[in-house]
Amino acid sequence: MEIYPSEVSAKFIDLFMNKMNFTEEEFTLILSFFRREYIPRKFFYLKAGQTAKYKAYINKGSTRTFTTDEKGGEHILYFSFEDWWIGDLESFYNQQPTTLNIQAMEDCELLLLHKNDLEKLGKQIPKLKTLFAEKERKSSFANMQRLKEVKTFSAEDRYLNLINKHPEIFQRIPLQYIAMYLDIEPQSLSRMRKRLSCK
Amino acid sequence: MEIYPSEVSAKFIDLFMNKMNFTEEEFTLILSFFRREYIPRKFFYLKAGQTAKYKAYINKGSTRTFTTDEKGGEHILYFSFEDWWIGDLESFYNQQPTTLNIQAMEDCELLLLHKNDLEKLGKQIPKLKTLFAEKERKSSFANMQRLKEVKTFSAEDRYLNLINKHPEIFQRIPLQYIAMYLDIEPQSLSRMRKRLSCK
DNA sequence: AATTTTTCTTAACCCAGGTTAACTCGCTTA
DNA sequence: TAAGCGAGTTAACCTGGGTTAAGAAAAATT
Numbered sequence: 001m002e003i004y005p006s007e008v009s010a011k012f013i014d015l016f017m018n019k020m021n022f023t024e025e026e027f028t029l030i031l032s033f034f035r036r037e038y039i040p041r042k043f044f045y046l047k048a049g050q051t052a053k054y055k056a057y058i059n060k061g062s063t064r065t066f067t068t069d070e071k072g073g074e075h076i077l078y079f080s081f082e083d084w085w086i087g088d089l090e091s092f093y094n095q096q097p098t099t100l101n102i103q104a105m106e107d108c109e110l111l112l113l114h115k116n117d118l119e120k121l122g123k124q125i126p127k128l129k130t131l132f133a134e135k136e137r138k139s140s141f142a143n144m145q146r147l148k149e150v151k152t153f154s155a156e157d158r159y160l161n162l163i164n165k166h167p168e169i170f171q172r173i174p175l176q177y178i179a180m181y182l183d184i185e186p187q188s189l190s191r192m193r194k195r196l197s198c199k
Numbered sequence: 200m201e202i203y204p205s206e207v208s209a210k211f212i213d214l215f216m217n218k219m220n221f222t223e224e225e226f227t228l229i230l231s232f233f234r235r236e237y238i239p240r241k242f243f244y245l246k247a248g249q250t251a252k253y254k255a256y257i258n259k260g261s262t263r264t265f266t267t268d269e270k271g272g273e274h275i276l277y278f279s280f281e282d283w284w285i286g287d288l289e290s291f292y293n294q295q296p297t298t299l300n301i302q303a304m305e306d307c308e309l310l311l312l313h314k315n316d317l318e319k320l321g322k323q324i325p326k327l328k329t330l331f332a333e334k335e336r337k338s339s340f341a342n343m344q345r346l347k348e349v350k351t352f353s354a355e356d357r358y359l360n361l362i363n364k365h366p367e368i369f370q371r372i373p374l375q376y377i378a379m380y381l382d383i384e385p386q387s388l389s390r391m392r393k394r395l396s397c398k
Numbered sequence: 399a400a401t402t403t404t405t406c407t408t409a410a411c412c413c414a415g416g417t418t419a420a421c422t423c424g425c426t427t428a
Numbered sequence: 429t430a431a432g433c434g435a436g437t438t439a440a441c442c443t444g445g446g447t448t449a450a451g452a453a454a455a456a457t458t
């Protein structure tokens with residue numbers, strides 16, 4: 001079950017060793033508390049009703065985080081890729097059931113740190129709390145940006161923005177999920193793409 | 200310019216004295232750094248392009264926080280009332296220009312704490328940092344809830360939810376602004392209200 | 399290579415919400 | 429008292445996206 005430094009991504013090491021300046025010993029200790037979990041494509045890391053118990057780092061793969069409405073429609077809040085932390089902060093922090101679903105879009109390899117272990121470690125290595133505080137702040141800013149974007153721009157504007165700023169997403173995520181992200185039907189996305197390609 | 204305890208709301212005192220257990224001396228010191236600002240109805244506390252320099256507490260009144268699109272349309276992210284803290288956390292934290300606008304819906308009396316003073320005070324009274332950390336965490340959870348709500352539910356569902364959970368808002372906010380909050384035209388809201396009242 | 403499954407596209411129809419414009423009602427101001 | 433203004437409603441028209449259904453293309457499985 002042990003995870004070796006050679007098995008984690010360069011970005012994970014960079015985060016601890018360069019960005020946050022942990023010592024070798026600290027990093028080794030922290031890593032010893034992480035455990036690896038594989039989530040095959042289409043399987044779930046988190047389902048509505050469950051309580052988030054881990055900080056989860058995507059070492060490999062991609063996920064979608066979505067809600068469902070009363071008619072069974074799925075609404076994707078965001079996609080996540082390598083070097084992102086996924087979960088539901090409110091559920092994790094208050095240990096209450098989440099309303100989010102997190103599903104693997106590709107086979108995923110996650111690195112998990114349990115809330116109890118995080119708290120234990122945080123006492124020994126306060127800088128670890130700083131790291132997650134910064135991550136959480138960034139994530140809250142990103143949520144605010146998403147809220148502004150969803151409120152302010154049309155599906156078409158958001159599509160154009162996505163294809164300009166993150167064309168790589170289109171290599172990894174089927175269009176039907178992009179449609180769920182834009183909150184339109186796949187047929188409408190298809191229609192829109194045709195209209196835009198004429199111009 | 201000095202603010203007396205008798206001039207601040209009971210909730211403001213309760214926050215410091217009961218919820219956070221500051222001493223009289225600490226509270227007096229903290230209050231001495233706040234300054235009062237009046238924002239008449241329709242005037243702005245913050246405009247896109249400005250940098251948020253203060254933590255702002257609504258002692259009296261209400262505001263709307265909105266973005267504008269390229270066609271000049273206004274999209275209200277949320278309304279705020281007495282005992283709320285308003286601003287743009289990302290702008291405040293990184294001292295960068297905001298994309299938000301905050302406008303008084305009623306004559307407002309705000310209590311402002313400058314970023315520099317907050318940092319000074321935070322060193323003397325660490326618990327003050329805890330207070331704002333908690334407020335910021337709550338606000339980030341609220342933003343996430345808003346994002347989920349906007350993505351998951353139709354304008355009609357969100358209207359019904361609003362009128363059920365916050366009927367008092369309809370006493371203070373004109374319907375045309377409720378429409379901007381729901382991201383529909385005032386005429387559509389009118390039509391929707393008529394349709395719903397028939398049932 | 400053939401078959402099945404998934405993904406994406408196209409077309410026809412329909413309707414909710416946008417657009418434009420006119421009108422009512424209540425409140426303020428001259 | 430009248431004129432002016434803002435807020436809300438109503439109606440007629442139009443368009444973009446939902447719906448349904450079917451077909452094409454690509455990927456996975458046999």
